[in-house]
Amino acid sequence: MSKGSIEEFKAEREELNQIVMQYADLGIKRFFSLDSQAYREGALPPKTKELLGLVASLVLRCDDCIKYHIIRCDEEGVASAELVEALGIGLLVGGSITIPHLRRALQAWDELQREDGDA
Amino acid sequence: MSKGSIEEFKAEREELNQIVMQYADLGIKRFFSLDSQAYREGALPPKTKELLGLVASLVLRCDDCIKYHIIRCDEEGVASAELVEALGIGLLVGGSITIPHLRRALQAWDELQREDGDA
Amino acid sequence: MSKGSIEEFKAEREELNQIVMQYADLGIKRFFSLDSQAYREGALPPKTKELLGLVASLVLRCDDCIKYHIIRCDEEGVASAELVEALGIGLLVGGSITIPHLRRALQAWDELQREDGDA
Amino acid sequence: MSKGSIEEFKAEREELNQIVMQYADLGIKRFFSLDSQAYREGALPPKTKELLGLVASLVLRCDDCIKYHIIRCDEEGVASAELVEALGIGLLVGGSITIPHLRRALQAWDELQREDGDA
Amino acid sequence: MSKGSIEEFKAEREELNQIVMQYADLGIKRFFSLDSQAYREGALPPKTKELLGLVASLVLRCDDCIKYHIIRCDEEGVASAELVEALGIGLLVGGSITIPHLRRALQAWDELQREDGDA
């Protein structure tokens, strides 16, 4: 996942979201609104919330959701050791069936760390 | 999902089904037969059955199954507003983890609507 | 599930909902509000929406959710033949792992039919 | 799970199956027929098939299905060491979320072994 | 979940764990050992790890696992507002199918808060 690939991921996500919004009824729009609000600062900091979203996405095995939260974790300043412990809990709870997703999660994380190192 | 891409989807599905049938034992063949019969006219019309299959596929998060039922819903004359309400129930029951699949579902639906408009 | 047992189910559900609302933040309250709105009359009639909720609940294998939608289907005047076809699609999509839930779904439905017959 | 409790489990299962068959349409009846045929002697012996059904039930976390296959494994002469290795694979693949089901699986197995010892 | 009911939950868990350990092979024993180590102090504090375990358990819908992490969250001094935000993320990610588990999670939490208030 090079910077280009992350931009590509974000661009495709944005493009598809526009199709969703074009068709969405009020219920779907409200769901998307709830979704964007849930990870904001509250009793728990955004960093913890993104880790919660990441682990939930790992045990439910959704690559797109995992990649999104990996990017958000990087933006929120999660350290590699913290991310790995969170993923480790997801692996343990969700079992070896999560391993292919864990691999792709760490591949994305690795690319982000390289970029951060370059910047 | 251009018309070409739908034809491609159907062609690949057909090709793989032939491999399945080449290896399938009686049990698997009977399962496939049950599957094709389940969505036929009965106490419920095919349109409702396809919506049931679509929502079940969305909450279980299977892109191939979703795309198949999206195509079938279009063939059965489901209206956009009906499809969106059904997807909205799937989103609510299945949660934000279904969103990437919802995006691809509506992308496919959008392509089919454009084709229908062209025809 | 005698009438008493249905009343008991509803009473326990109500009691637990009160605990939820006592602790719920705005996000959870809005989610519950979305949930109650999703099954109302729209492009699709409530009857179809309840069948969608039922099949989604069956393939995700949640007994409480199934029982709730079974009761709602009965209230919306779903016929046995319609309900059985919807459950049959859920069984086919979700597999034999749904059978214990299918059994309890039809047990509840059977009790409701006896009550309706008595009334 | 004393012998009485196993008898109770089987009796309840039988009772609910009768309700299912009272309402079932042809599709559901055929599904149940396929289900009973799938575990019969074939290229694989019933013992292996029951272990396959058990592990599938464990990773999908269905207590009733697990108990059923535990009873069948005992009837097919599966040894404790074999059963435990199969469950261990299910635990690894499915993760710690399967542990409560693993506990109940081994509780049932333990009761069956005591009965077999008594007989 | 009165104090007695929590003690009961713990006692039953302990009793079943003894049966597991009586049958467990080395692989299962090592898995249980990994499981107990994963939630210890590390780069992330135990409090955050318990919230991760709780949300993973909620989206995978395992009542026993949820109750266990609810008890552990209480022991680690998680505040109600923090717990509710974490559960809210689980509800959003996992959808309305998690609601029955959310109800029971907050029922258990409510009982623990009453006990803590009494002590």
Added chain:
Amino acid sequence: MSKGSIEEFKAEREELNQIVMQYADLGIKRFFSLDSQAYREGALPPKTKELLGLVASLVLRCDDCIKYHIIRCDEEGVASAELVEALGIGLLVGGSITIPHLRRALQAWDELQREDGDA
């Protein structure tokens, strides 16, 4: 899945495993170690264990995991009729939602059989 594609699958898996190991903490490393040990000769032969892993992967619908176990089943000398019966149990337990994965499983198996025939 030509021989090249299998080599490609293995190469990508190896490459990603190296990224995992670069970031992995002790818990994740131990989990991977447990995973590689679980399928070794024991009370059950590796062939049976691979079939168990295959069926668990099919009902949980993980294409990478399925392909891995398909390759291992071929290496362990599983016959087509045995493989098909195992997949048939997975199809029945997991339902029609597994069909797209079943198709890809048999496509991979078919390629391996052609290669074995060529060798």
